[in-house]
Amino acid sequence: MITLSEENYLKAILSINLNTNSVVSTNEIASNLNTSAASVTEMVKKLQDKKLVIYEKYKGVNLSKKGREKAIEILRKHRLWETFLVKKLDFSWAEVHDIAEQLEHIKSKKLTDKLNHFLNYPIFDPHGEPIPTKDGTIPKTKRITLNKMPLNSKGIVMGVALDNKEFLDYLTKLQISIGTKVYAIDRISFDQSMKIKINNKLEHISKEIAQNILIKIN
Amino acid sequence: MITLSEENYLKAILSINLNTNSVVSTNEIASNLNTSAASVTEMVKKLQDKKLVIYEKYKGVNLSKKGREKAIEILRKHRLWETFLVKKLDFSWAEVHDIAEQLEHIKSKKLTDKLNHFLNYPIFDPHGEPIPTKDGTIPKTKRITLNKMPLNSKGIVMGVALDNKEFLDYLTKLQISIGTKVYAIDRISFDQSMKIKINNKLEHISKEIAQNILIKIN
DNA sequence: GTACAAATTTAGGCTTGCCTAAATTATTTT
DNA sequence: AAAATAATTTAGGCAAGCCTAAATTTGTAC
Ligand SMILES: [Mn+2]
Ligand SMILES: [Mn+2]
Ligand SMILES: [Mn+2]
Ligand SMILES: [Mn+2]
Numbered sequence: 001m002i003t004l005s006e007e008n009y010l011k012a013i014l015s016i017n018l019n020t021n022s023v024v025s026t027n028e029i030a031s032n033l034n035t036s037a038a039s040v041t042e043m044v045k046k047l048q049d050k051k052l053v054i055y056e057k058y059k060g061v062n063l064s065k066k067g068r069e070k071a072i073e074i075l076r077k078h079r080l081w082e083t084f085l086v087k088k089l090d091f092s093w094a095e096v097h098d099i100a101e102q103l104e105h106i107k108s109k110k111l112t113d114k115l116n117h118f119l120n121y122p123i124f125d126p127h128g129e130p131i132p133t134k135d136g137t138i139p140k141t142k143r144i145t146l147n148k149m150p151l152n153s154k155g156i157v158m159g160v161a162l163d164n165k166e167f168l169d170y171l172t173k174l175q176i177s178i179g180t181k182v183y184a185i186d187r188i189s190f191d192q193s194m195k196i197k198i199n200n201k202l203e204h205i206s207k208e209i210a211q212n213i214l215i216k217i218n
Numbered sequence: 219m220i221t222l223s224e225e226n227y228l229k230a231i232l233s234i235n236l237n238t239n240s241v242v243s244t245n246e247i248a249s250n251l252n253t254s255a256a257s258v259t260e261m262v263k264k265l266q267d268k269k270l271v272i273y274e275k276y277k278g279v280n281l282s283k284k285g286r287e288k289a290i291e292i293l294r295k296h297r298l299w300e301t302f303l304v305k306k307l308d309f310s311w312a313e314v315h316d317i318a319e320q321l322e323h324i325k326s327k328k329l330t331d332k333l334n335h336f337l338n339y340p341i342f343d344p345h346g347e348p349i350p351t352k353d354g355t356i357p358k359t360k361r362i363t364l365n366k367m368p369l370n371s372k373g374i375v376m377g378v379a380l381d382n383k384e385f386l387d388y389l390t391k392l393q394i395s396i397g398t399k400v401y402a403i404d405r406i407s408f409d410q411s412m413k414i415k416i417n418n419k420l421e422h423i424s425k426e427i428a429q430n431i432l433i434k435i436n
Numbered sequence: 437g438t439a440c441a442a443a444t445t446t447a448g449g450c451t452t453g454c455c456t457a458a459a460t461t462a463t464t465t466t
Numbered sequence: 467a468a469a470a471t472a473a474t475t476t477a478g479g480c481a482a483g484c485c486t487a488a489a490t491t492t493g494t495a496c
Binding site for chain 4: 243244245255256258259260275276
Binding site: 221223253256257260261264355 | 441452453454455456457460462
């Protein structure tokens with residue numbers, strides 16, 4: 001049996017590992033889960049006993065095959081439920097994360113499969129993130145962050161790298177959503193903020209915002 | 219904040235109270251939740267501190283107004299989710315209880331409301347049980363159990379009094395479901411078993427089965 | 437290579453929920 | 467109305483997850 005807490009640790013480790021592509025440190029997990037490093041050390045030892053992670057004292061943690069499978073399963077459920085909430089229940093993309101944080105822990109393989117079928121086998125979640133497939137692969141996407149767009153080039157918003165309500169509400173206010181066409185006009189060298197054109201309107205966005213918008217360039 | 223465990227206790231107390239219409243004993247709760255009487259006493263004290271129950275030592279427990287509201291909210295979610303699973307995801311009525319036991323704890327008023335809307339404001343769950351309304355009332359139903367049907371009378375199956383997989387699978391095998399017409403042919407006085415006619419077939423069912431089938435008579 | 441700083445682990449403690457066994461109170465039986 | 471039995475509560479303990487403070491290890495600077 002794998003507890004809710006253990007599931008959250010596995011998910012955090014996966015998420016950090018997908019970003020850094022390297023071994024995961026105690027501190028990174030602690031900050032991701034808003035908990036103390038001491039608690040992480042404790043839990044990581046338990047996960048090791050259960051063969052869910054590979055852990056070397058003072059060196060860091062990696063998911064085992066079994067642990068990775070479990071983590072991806074949770075990520076899959078999270079993104080399927082988010083898709084359900086937006087597509088079927090008419091929630092906005094900014095509202096669904098916290099609810100999906102709860103729903104991702106519902107245990108029933110059959111439920112996950114039926115939900116997937118009901119949603120017509122979606123490939124991306126409402127934030128443009130790829131939904132892991134049943135066999136545990138995460139579809140690769142090649143996208144760049146808006147702050148890396150060449151000037152005077154155009155692109156299409158494919159997703160966001162941050163599932164945070166304030167951020168998403170702000171994008172909505174700017175009328176930025178998935179599929180929106182973007183033209184990169186200028187990058188201010190002082191603060192790396194960017195001037196862009198969206199729906200024929202000129203906007204000025206901070207580096208922090210630009211870093212979290214994922215773009216496909218033609 | 220109300221914990222998952224507390225929610226399960228409140229739900230158990232409500233469920234017993236709806237059946238017996240009287241004060242609820244420690245032992246009844248313990249057997250309903252498959253836990254020890256000592257644990258129940260402990261928890262009941264905590265619930266009292268939180269003003270969720272009214273409790274008198276050695277006498278028994280009753281839900282407070284606030285506790286009843288909470289319990290009904292959970293029951294509402296349970297039955298809405300069961301309805302979702304059967305109506306939208308195509309689960310059988312025998313499969314949904316355990317999943318709904320998990321889903322009923324998801325915290326989001328908005329989700330409950332949107333689910334209700336998505337399901338088109340259902341009145342009964344897949345087992346024929348009334349779904350509490352948003353304002354916390356449980357629609358009254360007047361039904362008798364099949365074992366109390368007068369002989370040579372006819373009725374319609376409106377629901378079941380037991381949400382147990384084996385029981386429901388057996389009913390399905392007998393081709394008994396909600397809406398099925400039933401004729402009461404005979405009652406064997408020795409064991410109170412009954413001979414009934416369903417879909418033009420004669421069946422013989424035990425008292426225990428008959429007691430858990432809810433009938434509307436004309 | 438030693439000294440200092442940062443990261444990590446260990447120690448000791450707390451809360452929640454659970455348990456069994458013993459004590460107490462309530463209910464039946466005679 | 468005792469005595470016996472049943473129901474309930476109290477006592478004492480345990481595991482899971484969390485915390486802070488102290489100790490240890492590792493990495494960096496000189
Ligand atoms: Mn999310
Ligand atoms: Mn998402
Ligand atoms: Mn049920
Ligand atoms: Mn039901």
